Amino acid sequence: MNLPTATSVTRYFDNPAAHITLDETARHRRRMRMVSDRLDNGAAIVFLLDLPQARLLRHGDGLVLDDGRIIEVCAAPEQLMEVRGKDTRHLLSLAWQIGNRHLAAQITDTAIRIRRDHVIREMLIGLGASVEDIDAPFDPEGGAYGGAHEAHHHHAGQVHDHIHFDEHEHEHEHGHRHD
Known part of the structure; x- marks a missing residue:
């Protein structure tokens, strides 16, 4: 057939x-x-x-x-967190923190939606964010290179290291720990 x-x-x-x-x-x-x-x-x-x-x-x-x-x-609706800042500048700072952890994120005019994660929730609340659990369709931003979604997920306790080279050809290490 x-x-x-x-x-x-x-x-x-x-x-x-x-x-x-x-x-x-x-x-x-x-x-x-x-x-x-x-x-x-x-x-x-x-x-x-x-x-x-x-x-x-x-x-x-x-x-x-x-x-x-x-x-x-x-x-389909998914279990998400809707993250809000105190003002636009604060929301941008929270977006940087989320992006630095390579999390898939949906950006709205007033909030950022990400998958539920208790470790990330605590970090964001510690940074002064308002975090609300919602069930909603998840439509994250595409990746910077080609538009496909390139995010990867971290699990509790996983250490994730990156080495980046800048235009001066020396490396920078970025270690992330998600507990």
Whole structure:
């Protein structure tokens, strides 16, 4: 049986044939067999995702099937923390701290959303942030090199070291400890 195949993504469409609801991790894909959410008649559309390169599928993207139908991507709610600062300058400082730990982050006009993590929560509260648990779709910023999401996750007790070279060709070490 040949499955319908999605080889491209669009943001411009009306009346999708179906929806597929995925969390942020499951939305970072290139090639795999997928199954849409159930339609009103109880059936689902089984299809092959076959994109030229891995990418983060965003909420509202349309997967264009080779038969012309479109499957709309829906971001599933996830357990997140919404981080707020005392003012814009404070929020920027908190964003720097989050970025320095290579955490995937969704930036809004007034807050930063990240995955729940008790160690990061305590650090942020210690820095004066307001942190609220929410369940919401997670749509983090893309990476600086190519837009794909490049964040990696740390586990409690993991030490993570980086060595960076600047334009003067000497190295800087950055050690992070997450307890």
